[in-house]
Amino acid sequence: KAGVTQTPRYLIKTRGQQVTLSCSPISGHRSVSWYQQTPGQGLQFLFEYFSETQRNKGNFPGRFSGRQFSNSRSEMNVSTLELGDSALYLCASSLDMAREAFFGQGTRLTVV
Amino acid sequence: SQQGEEDPQALSIQEGENATMNCSYKTSINNLQWYRQNSGRGLVHLILIRSNEREKHSGRLRVTLDTSKKSSSLLITASRAADTASYFCATGASGGYQKVTFGTGTKLQVIP
Numbered sequence: 001k002a003g004v005t006q007t008p009r010y011l012i013k014t015r016g017q018q019v020t021l022s023c024s025p026i027s028g029h030r031s032v033s034w035y036q037q038t039p040g041q042g043l044q045f046l047f048e049y050f051s052e053t054q055r056n057k058g059n060f061p062g063r064f065s066g067r068q069f070s071n072s073r074s075e076m077n078v079s080t081l082e083l084g085d086s087a088l089y090l091c092a093s094s095l096d097m098a099r100e101a102f103f104g105q106g107t108r109l110t111v112v
Numbered sequence: 113s114q115q116g117e118e119d120p121q122a123l124s125i126q127e128g129e130n131a132t133m134n135c136s137y138k139t140s141i142n143n144l145q146w147y148r149q150n151s152g153r154g155l156v157h158l159i160l161i162r163s164n165e166r167e168k169h170s171g172r173l174r175v176t177l178d179t180s181k182k183s184s185s186l187l188i189t190a191s192r193a194a195d196t197a198s199y200f201c202a203t204g205a206s207g208g209y210q211k212v213t214f215g216t217g218t219k220l221q222v223i224p
Contacts, residue, residue, distance in 0.1 A: 004154075033212060043200065043214035090154060092212075100145055101202075101212055103154040 002027065004093050004104035012110045018079040021107045025072050025093030031055075032074040033101060034066060037088040046089075049074055050096070081111045118201055118218040126223050131188040133218040135201030136181075143204040144177055145212070146186050148197045155200065158186075193224045 005024040013019050025032050033056075034046040045058040049068035066076040072093070078085055088108050092101035119134045135144070143162045147155040161168045161177045161184065168175045174187040188195055198217045205213070 035214070042216045045213055048212075088152065092155075100157050100160045102157055103147075105154040106152075108152070 004091060004102055006089075006091050006104035006107050008107060009105065010108050010110075012112060013081050015081055015083060015111055017081050018077060019081060019109060020075055020077045021089055021091075021109070023074045023076075023091030023093075023104060025074070025091075026102055029093035029095055029102075030072050031094045031096055031099075031101075032068055032072060033092045033094075034074070034076050035090045035092070036060075037090060037106070038086070043090070046076065078109075083111050085109065086111045118199065118215045120218060121216070122219045122221070124221040124223065125191055127191060127193055129191055131191050131195070131220055131222070133186045133199050133220070135184045135186070135215055137184075137201070137203045137215075138182065139203075139205065141179070141203045141205060144175075144184050145202045145204065146173075146175060146184075147200045147202060147214075149200065149217070150197045158199075188220075191220075191222045193222050196220060196222045 007022045031050045033048040036044045046060055047054055047066050048056040052068045063079045068074045088106045090103050090106045092103045094101045117136050125131050141163055143160055145160045146158040148158055149155045159170045159173055159175050161175050163179055172189045177184045198219045200217045201215045202212045
């Protein structure tokens with residue numbers, strides 16, 4: 001069974017631009033969560049989707065948004081990028097919201 | 113803010129020794145999970161312990177959970193150089209929806 005796939009792996013963007021990151025969960029998993037990891041803040045929860053609905057949201061500004069499609073694939077979008085958005089963005093999928101989460105390798109976003 | 117707090121923040125041991133990491137959390141939980149992260153990469157799920165369990169084993173790993181003290185410990189026995197990584201505890205919240213919240217991590221270095 002293929003693991004969680006995140007694309008792209010690396011991304012360099014300029015301040016003010018927007019970016020879309022993609023996550024394909026493990027086949028059969030319906031819950032997808034997104035996290036931001038930075039050296040200063042550690043792992044911060046962004047949001048969680050289940051059956052195309054956002055179930056939980058972390059404490060991030062509205063510039064961060066996401067969605068989940070009917071095939072459980074998920075995308076997150078960051079608009080008006082700031083230097084502080086440079087981070088490793090991790091996606092995790094689980095069978096449902098009470099089970100262990102399996103992580104992708106992450107997308108490393110650098111904002112210059 | 114982080115739900116879990118790992119202790120110690122960093123640990124350096126010789127190969128063959130045991131490593132113990134602790135995690136404390138603040139609110140009631142549905143389950144607690146431990147993850148490993150090798151430098152700059154995705155998280156690998158190690159073990160999940162449910163709130164009604166007190167101890168769980170998986171290979172060289174032993175996890176305990178004390179819900180009365182809101183704490184958990186991860187013991188890695190007979191450590192190997194390949195165990196060098198950051199270790200995170202993550203709590204799954206009680207209630208209808210799961211929101212996994214990560215601690216700050218323990219950086220383990222195993223010296224060959």
